[in-house]
Amino acid sequence: MASNGFVHGNPDHPHCLVVVFLRGGADGLNMIVPVEDDGYYRHRPTISIGKKSTMALDSLFGLNSELGALYPLYQEGDLAIVHGVGSEDETRSHFEAQDLMEHAGPSAGGWLGRYLRTAPRVIGGPLASICIGATQPESLRGAPASVVMESIQTLSLGEGAEGFMDGLAGLYRAEEEGIGRAGHSMLTALRKITELQHTPYVPAAGAIYSGDDFGHGMREVAQLLKARVGVEAVALDLHGWDSHIASFALMNPLMRSLGDSLRAFRTDLGPQMAHTTVVVMTEFGRRVYENASFGTDHGRGSAMMVMGGGVCGGRVHHAWKPLEDAYLEGPGDVPVTTNYRDVLASVFSRHGGLSSFESVFPGFAVAPVALYG
């Protein structure tokens, strides 16, 4: 974090990282489908996604058409996919895996929090990190300060705050340095947020978010980013990916929500997408074999997506081995060929100016994925 640690006014183009966590272990195989891998179809006789229901990504993978909203982004090179991603955790427990992944290892404190504390290009103003939801996610633990909000409407000083804010404005204005400036920028941000609360929001360019909580959350993130209140990191969750049974019924609406909302977000942000990166991740993928209730059990490797922020997209990064028993991990899982840290590190070095990753990912030899060409 920049040493003075607060906003000097609002810079024109602070970079923002939006982390979307798919909770429950999202089945990467049925999202980014290895349509040319016979093993996939052999192991999933009922719940596999036929090639006709996908859109070609490259010579091996197809995008599940439920995520079809993302296809134009991929074609235009604004969306990169990494397959076979995961952590070193082998417990296949949601809790353990999410915990370890958000802390980046057993040494604890969240990686997003550590990034905000240590990245040279992070400014670290009062609204630097925002979490959409009820509680702070572990990844943000240790952040210098974080604002947890259910929605923009809840982010204010409450009834009759105008007089209070005017009173504070007078007191903080009296000081030029340090705390005076920090207070002044906080008040400016709060005023902007109050304006947002009183102005009906119309997304740009006809963007339409999905009607669920996730769509609503992404919409609010776009609204905040466009208001330029100094947001540099956002964490939000899309819950419900634990597809042990009837995976179609469970995953299709989630995939539509994810695809539609990410696309709407990009349309809505327009040129601002150049300094905004959206990362989509999950704690683990699913077993390659389907189970008897048309679902899948906890596995290992899944997929990550990186959208915007100048990413060289239109590409699936992978080190794929055919889904034959000889190559599967443990009880029959997609092997983890890329550690999730290597994807994040690439984003961090590009936008946060991080060159050494020891502070953010202690004890891990990072090998950043070439997301930017």
Next chain:
Amino acid sequence: MKWPRRRFLQSAGSVALLATAGCELPQALGVVGPAKAARGPLTAPDGDEVDEIAHVLGRLSHGPRPGDYHRVREMGVDAYIEEQLHPESIDDAWGDYRVRRFESLRQPVGELFEYQEHLLLKELSEATVVRAVYSERQLYEVMAGFWTDHFNIDSSKGDCPWLKTADDREVIRRHALGRFSDLLRASALSPAMLWYLDGRSNRRSSPDEQPNENYARELLELHTLGVHGGYTQADIMELARCLTGWHVRTEELFKKGKVEFKPDAHDQGEKAVLGEVIPAGLGEADLDRVLAIVTRHPATANYVAEKLCRKFIADTPPPAAVRAVADTFQTTEGGIRATLKTLFAHEEFRAARGAKMKRPLHYLASALRVSDADSSVGEPVMEYLLRMGHAPFQYPTPDGYPDEAGPWMGTLLWRWHFAKALDENRLGGTQVNWAALREAAGGDEVFMRHVLGRRPRPDEARSYLACNNSPAVLLASPAFQRY
């Protein structure tokens, strides 16, 4: 289930709580607990700038309560410092009583494993805040906080969730005003520290086993000499060899968490640390040899003095004060009490008034103290600390929460929220009788001086009046963020 006995104890506790639930909690405590320490009338400072009494009170405590200013003025600043340097002589029955409900704090190491980890962290963190607000031994609490950061342990690693409670009691609090060498040794052999910095994995049973340097490095960099203290990578490696063989039991139930020396896992060869030779074959005595070397190293005196001066004087500590404090540290061989005495007597300390920024915990505690709040310090208060990135025992890296103002500038929003909630009595588990406080002050003028620690400036008085005499605007003001 694994721990039926503990479960039984816990449910017995809840029955006892239910039995008292009929009466209002504060009164109930007042009836069955010891009497609150008597405090004098609410007199407030009346200088245009922070005076010496308000300054010393502010720096040695988590902020003045109603009556504290009067008491210190009566007894004299130097007598107050002397009193606070001897916490054992201070009657703190009321403060002790308020933390008595945290049963886990008193459990021996082995018993701690019977608790659920989140309960331990909850009790330890809440107790820390309760003590900051209610203990009479304020300087002791301030120093416990200082050493907690100096010997930081993130309580979420490995067995630390269980062991940090013991570390807090037997390392930090036992030696907070004692001898640095005792504190350092206790920390080196603290099972929580052995877990946190991997000392327990530092072994060398055969020549091809490489020692784990994690603790050795932080011992030099953060606990003693400081990063520019003049040691080399070779010193770290040799020090790590000296520290091989210390093990924390993980297997047996009642000896779980016990620290033992395993001669077989110790590197018995000759070592050289910071230019001193440690002969072969000393075994576990290597530990005391190297701790003595680092404790009496001048860089350690300087590093600890600098941190203390940063904490008590200014973010950029004045070199003259650092030298004086380091001298006392060196000549008293790390006597913490004597070192602080030199610091508090130094003219730079007396002169540096009102310019340190309170960290979030200090801010919350000072607001609860200045308002004489009756607070159970539960979830609602802890939630504020979490949002401000200052939850106790949760700092992720070994360097501990920073003391400088910069990293905390982003926390104003939640301070303002808190000020408003306290003002409007909307903070769960916390009650403030503002009317009684104003009455005790005899009006708004003295009330403002009490909160601000000096006469209000015209803009402060104006904002206060414009906000219908709301204490929130004072508690949220720049002046109240500082001490």
